[in-house]
Amino acid sequence: MQGGTPDVEGCAVVSEDGLMIASAFPAAYDDGRVAGMTSTLLSLGTRTAQELDRGDLEQVFVKGRDGYVIAMNASEGTVLVALTNARAKLGLVFLDMCRAAEQLGRLL
Amino acid sequence: MQGGTPDVEGCAVVSEDGLMIASAFPAAYDDGRVAGMTSTLLSLGTRTAQELDRGDLEQVFVKGRDGYVIAMNASEGTVLVALTNARAKLGLVFLDMCRAAEQLGRLL
Numbered sequence: 001m002q003g004g005t006p007d008v009e010g011c012a013v014v015s016e017d018g019l020m021i022a023s024a025f026p027a028a029y030d031d032g033r034v035a036g037m038t039s040t041l042l043s044l045g046t047r048t049a050q051e052l053d054r055g056d057l058e059q060v061f062v063k064g065r066d067g068y069v070i071a072m073n074a075s076e077g078t079v080l081v082a083l084t085n086a087r088a089k090l091g092l093v094f095l096d097m098c099r100a101a102e103q104l105g106r107l108l
Numbered sequence: 109m110q111g112g113t114p115d116v117e118g119c120a121v122v123s124e125d126g127l128m129i130a131s132a133f134p135a136a137y138d139d140g141r142v143a144g145m146t147s148t149l150l151s152l153g154t155r156t157a158q159e160l161d162r163g164d165l166e167q168v169f170v171k172g173r174d175g176y177v178i179a180m181n182a183s184e185g186t187v188l189v190a191l192t193n194a195r196a197k198l199g200l201v202f203l204d205m206c207r208a209a210e211q212l213g214r215l216l
Contacts, residue, residue, distance in 0.1 A: 028161075029160075033159055033160070034160065037155070037156050037159050037160060040152060040156075041152060041153075041156055044148060044149060044152050045170045047145070048145050048148075048149055048170045048177055049170055049171075049172035049177070051141055051145050052137075052141070052142065052145060052177055052191055053136075053174065053175075054170065054171075054172025054173070054174050054175045054176065054177055054191070055172040055173035055174030055175070055194075056172060056173045057170065057171070057172055058171045058172060058173060059169075059170075059171040060168075060169070060170050060171070061167075061168070061169040061170075061171070062153045062156045062157055062162065062165065062167075062168050062169075063157075063162075063165070063166045063167040063168070063169070064157035064162030064163040064164060064165055064166060065162070065163035065164045065166060066161065066162050066163030067161075067162045067163070068162065069156055069157070069160055069162055083160055083162070086163075
């Protein structure tokens with residue numbers, strides 16, 4: 001996924017309870033921090049979607065001035081997360097993530 | 109904003125601490141619930157952006173199967189939130205929200 005989209009700085013697969021399953025991040029990132037924040041974000045996203053009648057959660061996305069954090073449910077109990085810089089083409093990243101999530105669903 | 113984009117079901121201005129300032133939602137929505145979830149979402153989004161080095165928060169976005177929740181900082185201490193159905197054209201909604209946030213910045 002990182003090869004296909006150069007603006008993706010790192011991506012990881014995290015369990016729903018916040019443990020890292022697999023990651024490909026530059027050394028500067030702390031795996032535990034990424035896993036913890038991803039799991040918290042997904043859990044609040046799920047609650048938000050339910051409370052505001054938006055149905056089952058598909059994606060949560062945080063846009064900062066310097067880039068994006070995008071998290072989505074992959075297979076049962078796992079979350080795929082990607083960190084991109086601010087120049088990332090979101091449509092392309094979403095497409096790559098959906099494909100990666102499908103492949104993960106078959107693998108896990 | 110709702111007039112310009114028919115897929116936007118409702119929008120509101122919420123204070124950072126979760127109180128409703130102004131809202132235009134169908135009767136089925138509970139203002140308190142929308143305000144509370146929006147404020148929590150923005151606060152976790154801010155923390156996520158900081159922890160994962162994405163800079164200051166600009167937007168948080170939750171995609172459910174039946175639609176989107178999009179929240180962004182408007183003026184100092186206020187948050188603009190929009191609920192859309194699943195058919196919404198996101199680019200258009202983002203554009204309308206950015207314009208509305210700018211206008212709010214001048215008003216508040």
